[in-house]
Each structure stands twice: as structure tokens, then as C-alpha cells.
Amino acid sequence: ETGVTQSPTHLIKTRGQQVTLRCSSQSGHNTVSWYQQALGQGPQFIFQYYREEENGRGNFPPRFSGLQFPNYSSELNVNALELDDSALYLCASRYLRGTGELFFGEGSRLTVL
């Protein structure tokens, strides 16, 4: 049990739609990052938030955006969905000055038709 919960666990969208994925972190975890994991591949870093501001971004277009809230929850928003956005989206959090271990949630499986 990592203390990181994500919702929804599964969802299906159609191309062009928008989606919001949610993550609830452990109390005190002020750093949250999001990853996209395509089937059979390793997770790819999307971006990271620290104290409610984006702090580092991977090679993802601006239609991927996020929010981090003071209550240790966060969101990943994806606009204008494309078929290639179908993947498992993972949220990970930690306390910045902690041991370095990132705690991952179990992910949200997005299918774009």
C-alpha cells in the first residue's frame, strides 16, 4: 500500500475528447509527477509539480496539463485526445526532502477509440 490513489481506474474516450485523471497523495508529499506507460513499455515522464507549480516537463505537448492542490491531490488533463494517448497513466509522489523513494499509484487505464 503506497498511500497514492488514482481515479478512475479505467475509462474509455473517443478521439478529440478531453479527460481529467485524479491522484490523491500521502499527506505531506509536496512533489507529484505523472507518467504515461504504453503497453509493454516503461513509464515516460510527463511532468512534475512542486508546491503547486510545474517543475520539469518531459517531451509531451501542451495539451497535457496538470494541477496540484494544497490538499495533496493533483490532476492530469489531456485535451484533444488522440489514439496514441491510450495508455496507463501513473501518478507518483514523495516528500521532496525524503529518502528519494517515489510512491506510485496503480494507475488509470485510458483507452481512446
Added chain:
Amino acid sequence: GENVGLHLPTLSVQEGDNSIINCAYSNSASDYFIWYKQESGKGPQFIIDIRSNMDKRQGQRVTVLLNKTVKHLSLQIAATQPGDSAVYFCAEATGLSGSRLTFGEGTQLTVNP
């Protein structure tokens, strides 16, 4: 670049044997690496980490070896158990206190009873 890759996509061992999972990286400036285990339907789980000022680090039944000369690291699992069956990823940790991870593609470890 920050490529982190794995030599073998699959590894099958007998219960009780030792397992060795290999990983190569290309960025000679990389200084912090983490091994993750991902079971089916779950998020990655931290196993062990190592910094570049070390060659070896041991945990419970696991050992990570780092060879900076050839930019290679390995994960050794002693007395492999059926519960060790999972996909194993090495990841390079960079960014804000090492919280940005660049994952390899993963090795599927299957433990036969």
C-alpha cells in the same frame, strides 16, 4: 542522451535460483539509479537504489551492481520466489532531488515452481 535500456526482455528461472537482470545506460553523467518492480495491474514499486559513488548496494535478497566504466548496472535477486515474478525496470533519476525518472523498457521475470 538519457537512454536507459535493458539487454533482455524476458527471463525465466526456477524457484530458488538466483536471478540477474541487466541494464545499460548511455549518459556518463548519470549519478543515481533505481530499480523498480511492477506486478500486473499495479504501479511500479521501489526495490533498491544506488548512487554513482558506490559500486554495490545490498538489500533484502537483492543486490544492485553499478559499473560506471561500461555504463551498466544489474539487479541480482537471491533465492528467487514465485512472488518475484513481475516486470523489472531500471530507471535513471534526475531533476528535482532525483524525482524525475527515465525508465528502460523492462524485463519480464517469470519464476517457475
